[in-house]
Amino acid sequence: MIIFQLIIAIIMVSFVYTLIRFYRFFRWFEYEIYEHLKRIPDANFSWWKIIREFLLSKDPYYNFFCIINRLADKYESVGIFRFLPKPATHIIVTDPVIARKILTSGDFLDKSMQYQLFRFLILDNLFNTLRQHKREMSPHFRMESLNFYFSNVEKYLKLLNENIDKCIDDGDGRFKDAKPIVASFIADTIGVNFFNIEFNSIGSCFKVADCVDVVDETIHVASKSLANLAIYFTHNRNLFLSLISRRLTDVCHRLNSAVLQIITNRIKENVKTENCQPVSNATTTTLLDTLIRTRLNDGNVSKIEEIRAHINLILIAGYDTTKTTLTWCLYQLGHHQQIQERLYNEIRQFLNELDDNNEKITIMNMKRLKFLECCILETLRLYPPGLIIGRCGRRPLLLANGMCIPAGVNVLFNLWKMGRNPKYFKQPDMFNPERFLTDTETDHHISIRAAFLPFSAGIRSCIGKEYAMMQMRLFLINIIGRYMIQSLDNYGDTIPEINMIHPAAQFPIQFQRRN
Template structure:
């Protein structure tokens, strides 16, 4: 018994020693990057425990060290950066394609989908999925965007002439409806039934993810599995997986029943006679000659929902907020809409209409600069990487890319806190890595063209029907997985007189 105990203790000591040597190796090789003062054992964790304070702390760190520094959370060291030169090197490297460890918290829900997959699988999946986001396929989704935007406009009617209201929940349910319909081919009616099991499960999983991310103890799987949060998470995952699998099974049966000639017509005329959902395209896709498994399909469909609905809703909501407090910009967009739609403001939007919304695009670019939906992203070095000056980024180093502050660099964006769409009229001299709302490099957002079309469609529909007015509301920005306002995104609405434009 004593021998067994001695071996057990020895194994633990050896494991701890190996773990500590790895930490020491990373620390010693990062001597060339300024280090933020930290406390023993907990590092900088106390300074970063509130989501409403994280971005302010990052600004403080980065402004003092030219956009590049290191911090520690418990015993883990992170490079934190918003420097465009460093970002250009970092985001373009094939040695730093893996996401940081925190993304694995999504594993129970998303599995190894495009967002969370390790680099080798990500490369295969990205190549496989890219054709599904070709403009000829995305263009046919505009009808779905428009019909759901019409529901949103109808629901907003009850909020007119109030002092203020939070527009984000309305927009979020709209984008969830759109993404479920375009990804799975079915509607979940989140706008009309926001308390359905599916809608609540998505919201609950997003909430649990934030709680786990900012809890030092829950970051460890062993401890997390002992908590009530883990049990609740798995209950919500079961609801979502069950729904997605039912849709997959049902759609596969429908395709089997179709006549061969009908299938050929559908395939040949994609985007013309038959609007295909993302799911249909996945069912037709092969990797190395084999069809995708149901689990692989489910992972990509669920990833599309998670990565798309909240981010797009945040982008739209913050843009509407910016327009509410910048009437001159809103008026110019309304005039552009009048030129495009003429007297028939309620006709369905077309892809050509979207392409003509040039000034709305400038306004969106500026709100995305100020309020990028994903405030920061994490990466991890797969191996020792040699920086341009010869210094080493050691294998295993985690990196935090602070998009929020990269987009507010005063060197490239004078008066960065001022909303000014005209700054995007000429960007030829701007460093390309100062503006990265969809990230950049090979692992950028695959769905950004989809997002642009959806954002323009919804904002256009809202502004053709309503005027946005300032509510006196001040945003309390919170850095969660998606940028949020802790106290909501509040605006005032009144009916727009289309004839007066």
């Protein structure tokens, strides 16, 4: 009996000792974070302001975005500040140099807590499994695969031309909204290139398939939930998100049901084929078919949730972002006829040179169109698809200004403000593609390129960058080389809505054939 009591006493003492050590470590860890954070300017955002601006607001995400932009102006000289009180303290970065330092650091690979919302939308923890994500996705964005996608993009551009020409012949080439034109093209090319499925959006009078169209609503509804600050103090955020917004749960269910139907149809097609062995070459096999075949065993597919997460990610991150950039690029070119004419002359000269040399358009020779690239980059600067991106570090990071970013603290990068930083971009609100165009690498031009982060930076940069650039180059070569476009609204009337992902431009447009 005495021995038993002695054992219990030893266990209790050990338990209390462990608690004391844990408490001391926790206090030391908090002190270390405080020591680092106190060197970073504090926005002094009180709890009363939080309740007034967010919890009682009809559009909390818009308020959140406006507030951090106002604070960014206040701390413009520093380029970094603290936002929100403990324990939800965030660091907001608005200086591109500081942002690039953090994003390229190997210690800041984890996504910030805001990406819990993405995990909720795609029903997976993909953002925490970077190695698996890269391994399965990267083969489909290599040059061999891009060349395979190239012919599909050209096919849909011809179909797009036929429909625009029909509108010109039947009327005056006017469309009430440019968004469905671009959205249909992006949806059809994504469907064929990544899912091996014909959505037939262009052929259906520019009506986007339901499984793709629901992406817009999903992002819009999700943005409202992202600004609910209660999520930052909740441990089980998936459960919290499902409880606070029935509409969010509904649109997520619709999105995932549509994606599951796509996967089921492709599984049936793959099971019918004779060779269902795992494929190692992604050059002529779509992403969805590869994901299915690597999980196919005796007619059954395992880990369908992983496949669904990948497809959801392509739809959310691939469809909406490219659509946003192209619609805003058309909007600006339609209002700046001199810039459009300069771009047309470059495209015409490029196509004439190809004809003279008996060449075809390729991914590589398109890169010779420097002014075209500048127009795309300038659009990305003014309208970055992702307004804000976030990271969380595993170890402290010392900055050049002497400040230190602590481990475990969420860091948000305001790409919208970075692209409008007058320190790097003169007349930042003006659409001026020429700012990216130079024959010599001057210090100013190098600083502009360093300050430009629409695809993020480092190992976590956008994996689909080259595919998106290829698609946008081809689209603009085709449209501007074939038609003169005119935006029919008053310049500035089309104001971008503030969402988690920058929404596409919606404006009336007119197409006229070029001689």
